[in-house]
Amino acid sequence: MKIAYLILAHDDPKQLLKLINRLSLQDDWRIYIHLDQKSDIRKFKNIQSHPNVIMTTTRHLIFWGGWSMVNAMKELINATDDSFDRYIFMSGLDYPIQSNEEIDQFFEAHSNEEFIKTVQLSGNKIKYFSNRTSYPWMFDNINSLKKIINHIFAKLPFPLQSSYLKFNGNKYIIYGGTNFIAFTKEMFQYFSQQINGGQLGLALDKRLKKTFAPDEIYFNTLAHYSNLDHKLVAKGKLNTPGLVNVRNLHFFKYDDKYIKIWDNSDSDLKEIKKAKSNGNLFIRKVRSNISNELIDMFDENSL
Numbered sequence: 639m640k641i642a643y644l645i646l647a648h649d650d651p652k653q654l655l656k657l658i659n660r661l662s663l664q665d666d667w668r669i670y671i672h673l674d675q676k677s678d679i680r681k682f683k684n685i686q687s688h689p690n691v692i693m694t695t696t697r698h699l700i701f702w703g704g705w706s707m708v709n710a711m712k713e714l715i716n717a718t719d720d721s722f723d724r725y726i727f728m729s730g731l732d733y734p735i736q737s738n739e740e741i742d743q744f745f746e747a748h749s750n751e752e753f754i755k756t757v758q759l760s761g762n763k764i765k766y767f768s769n770r771t772s773y774p775w776m777f778d779n780i781n782s783l784k785k786i787i788n789h790i791f792a793k794l795p796f797p798l799q800s801s802y803l804k805f806n807g808n809k810y811i812i813y814g815g816t817n818f819i820a821f822t823k824e825m826f827q828y829f830s831q832q833i834n835g836g837q838l839g840l841a842l843d844k845r846l847k848k849t850f851a852p853d854e855i856y857f858n859t860l861a862h863y864s865n866l867d868h869k870l871v872a873k874g875k876l877n878t879p880g881l882v883n884v885r886n887l888h889f890f891k892y893d894d895k896y897i898k899i900w901d902n903s904d905s906d907l908k909e910i911k912k913a914k915s916n917g918n919l920f921i922r923k924v925r926s927n928i929s930n931e932l933i934d935m936f937d938e939n940s941l
Contacts, residue, residue: 639742639749640666642722644714646707647730648674648700651682652926654730656933662690664738670717671730672710674700692717704778705846707853711817712833720827723749726820731923732888735914737939744919745820752869753820753886756813756858757877760801766879771801771812775850803859805841812845813862815884817853818922821861828864829857838863854881888920889913899923902932911941 643661647654654671661667669690673682675697685691694713700706711727718725724745734741762768774791777784791798803810821829832839842859846852861870871886882891889910891898900906900921910921910932924933935941 639724639745640722641668641724641726641742641745642718643667643669644711644718644725644727645669645671645730646700646710646714646727647671647682648677650731650926651685653924653929654682655684655688656926657728657730657733658685658688658691660734660937661738662688664742667738668692668718668722670694670714672713672717673697674710676700699779701778701780703775703851704780705848705852706778707817707851708846708856711853711857715826715830715833718826720823720830722826723823724820725822725826726887727818728888728920729818729922731925732818732920733922733924733929733933733936734919735889735910735921735936735941736919741919744917750822750869751871752822752825752861752866754815754825754858754861754870755884755886756815756862756870757884758811759814759855760803760811762801762877764877764879767814767877768801770814770851770855771846771849772799773850774798774848776848803841803845805838810859810863812855813858814855815858816881816886816888817857818886818888818920819857819861820887822866822869825861825864825866828866829860832860885918887918888922889916889918890922897923899925899928900932901928902935906932907935907941914941 658669661669670692672694676699686693694717696713698706698709700710757767759767759770776787776791803812842856846856
């Protein structure tokens with residue numbers, strides 16, 4: 639199966655190179671990378687010259703929680719084409735926990751499914767969800783003052799805007815999830831059309847530019863209004879707060895408020911083995927200075 643890996647990267651070139659080398663063992667997999675403009679490109683020279691890697695020609699300054707992440711995801715879609723069977727968004731700190739052959743077999747067996755779990759945000763009675771689109775996120779490229787302003791708006795006791803998308807005289811529900819999604823060629827073609835002048839894509843551009851973490855909303859909402867929405871996994875069944883509840887094929891968890899970095903401790907190995915047996919294909923996050931022994935286990939398929 640031909641797979642395009644669309645990778646959002648910003649640091650740890652050693653870890654990113656390990657990921658690339660692992661994915662490149664499969665002849666018909668191709669790797670596309672957007673590197674944060676803040677990152678020193680000289681540290682990624684081995685990646686730039688890798689024969690199985692295409693870097694996006696345009697690099698965006700990426701800021702947590704802002705619209706810049708959507709721009710980077712659009713660059714990755716525009717860097718590839720519709721010659722692949724499957725497209726997978728990943729970060730440079732992700733890693734396969736199944737073998738390449740098992741990943742290939744999984745997507746062969748689920749060739750028509752869109753792994754884009756979503757939850758309704760607009761009008762949701764649970765404020766955790768409805769607030770995502772009711773309160774503006776005013777600044778993307780933030781400094782200390784802008785960060786304070788963003789949080790002031792987020793804590794107001796009343797919403798400043800409708801949680802819905804108003805489009806062509808109608809009110810549309812906005813959906814959220816995680817940005818690490820895996821989709822078919824048909825969904826890729828639809829995404830490509832919408833981000834390059836499609837009416838719904840343009841409407842979402844305008845509506846979500848001042849929304850917190852729009853990368854977890856933009857493509858999820860587009861997918862719901864495609865003619866492929868019946869192929870979405872778990873469509874309309876998710877309504878439990880927390881990003882871990884809309885995981886697709888990536889296993890991750892939080893240590894306090896940050897995503898955990900995994901190592902080869904006994905407790906981590908136990909959780910990862912369970913995640914693997916439950917059918918997860920990838921894990922995040924791993925780092926070169928913490929997760930080396932764990933990654934060796936993944937590559938040897940010894941877990």
